Amino acid sequence: AAGVIQSPRHLIKEKRETATLKCYPIPRHDTVYWYQQGPGQDPQFLISFYEKMQSDKGSIPDRFSAQQFSDYHSELNMSSLELGDSALYFCASSYLGQSSYNEQFFGPGTRLTVL
């Protein structure tokens, strides 16, 4: 079965640079979520989109922005990168129209290292 695709899988950036992470949800899924997982930490919810509109917002820094496009893929844009942004970034997708709860399917993650 098709899964959530994230690219790139690994990314190395310098401080103050920008980064763009991409997420391709499972086909027919209408909702995308972004999470940040620091080393040895639990995943922290950043932001979600339903039908291309921002739906829920968590602990996303002002330096980050995201959007969902007409083909439902999503991009997380990160500017003025800081050392503390080094983490594993997960994207998840779900189909809200199918059930009364949002069962989220996670991608393999993008490991961002800021030097």
Place this chain on the structure above:
Amino acid sequence: GDSVTQMEGPVTLSEEAFLTINCTYTATGYPSLFWYVQYPGEGLQLLLKATKADDKGSNKGFEATYRKETTSFHLEKGSVQVSDSAVYFCALSDQSGGGADGLTFGKGTHLIIQP
């Protein structure tokens, strides 16, 4: 706000031992509850879920029952295997926002099974 508390590890057991990982939660509304598993270097995989009180989620020999009266969702397995070694996350979705809510995770429990 919502929160999930789970026993932190590492938890070390011998193969074929009985496993319990405790999880309690605080949430507004009526949350859905999940257990996710993360193997080294990989993304999060949904292990099991429950959406209402007294529901029992089960998968691959793991079970957890949604206990509203004790706000708990403890994970159990009767006989663990070396291949069960991983980090286990308890999570909730309160869906108070109408659907595309981010998950709130516990800190994760690192399980180590010795042969």
